[in-house]
Amino acid sequence: MSSFFESFGRPTGALKVVAVNGSPSFPSKTNALVEEIIARLGEQVSVESVIINVGDLVPFFGASFADPSTPVGVALAQIAEADLLIAASPIYKGSYTGLFKHVFDVLPPAALADKPVLLVATGGSERHTLALEHQFRPLFGFFQADTLPLAIYGHDSEFENYLVTGEGLSSRIDRAVARALPFVSADAREASLHPVI
Ligand SMILES: Cc1cc2nc3c(=O)[nH]c(=O)nc-3n(C[C@H](O)[C@H](O)[C@H](O)COP(=O)(O)O)c2cc1C
Numbered sequence: 001m002s003s004f005f006e007s008f009g010r011p012t013g014a015l016k017v018v019a020v021n022g023s024p025s026f027p028s029k030t031n032a033l034v035e036e037i038i039a040r041l042g043e044q045v046s047v048e049s050v051i052i053n054v055g056d057l058v059p060f061f062g063a064s065f066a067d068p069s070t071p072v073g074v075a076l077a078q079i080a081e082a083d084l085l086i087a088a089s090p091i092y093k094g095s096y097t098g099l100f101k102h103v104f105d106v107l108p109p110a111a112l113a114d115k116p117v118l119l120v121a122t123g124g125s126e127r128h129t130l131a132l133e134h135q136f137r138p139l140f141g142f143f144q145a146d147t148l149p150l151a152i153y154g155h156d157s158e159f160e161n162y163l164v165t166g167e168g169l170s171s172r173i174d175r176a177v178a179r180a181l182p183f184v185s186a187d188a189r190e191a192s193l194h195p196v197i
Pocket residue numbers: 023024025027028029030031090091092093094095122123124125126127128155156
């Protein structure tokens with residue numbers, strides 16, 4: 001009998017993780033958080049990953065985004081092919097950055113249908129944590145994506161030298177990764193359906 005994930009075409013090999021980091025800056029705390037999340041995923045399942053730093057795409061935004069040979073076209077194709085999309089941005093003025101939104105503005109509307117999406121943000125303080133729920137999540141509702149229930153927010157004091165150092169953030173990453181795995185990994189789904197007692 002085929003498994004739940006085989007029926008729905010979910011991955012059984014290395015998990016293709018594609019992250020979009022909406023920061024215009026580098027180094028970037030958001031990039032550091034994304035790298036840490038991918039590393040934690042990699043401790044649990046086999047992962048192939050790419051991080052799209054949107055700041056790198058800025059010189060190319062004027063070109064035809066439908067052309068798959070342009071850097072923006074390549075990024076859009078990678079996003080569409082991901083098994084798991086990590087949608088990450090610094091908080092600017094209470095929301096994701098304009099650059100982050102621009103990537104999704106030029107993404108075809110059906111590209112994320114039923115795709116698991118882990119929402120991630122960094123901010124100067126804890127004050128804007130809920131921007132993940134009232135700004136990020138509705139954007140992926142437009143795309144009919146499967147946003148994962150638990151998002152990850154890190155604030156400035158949880159980083160040092162562009163590395164995740166906060167214990168609270170570290171444990172929130174572990175919790176979100178554990179919650180995400182059954183949605184994206186056949187092995188993790190099997191384990192959660194048949195827990196060892
Ligand atoms: C233009 C600008 C606007 C910002 N607006 C907010 C904000 O509304 N709320 C907040 O918590 N942090 C805000 N910040 C702080 C950044 O979100 C925070 O430092 C973030 O971790 C930077 O991420 P990065 O290092 O990946 O660029 C703002 C920073 C800048 C430069």
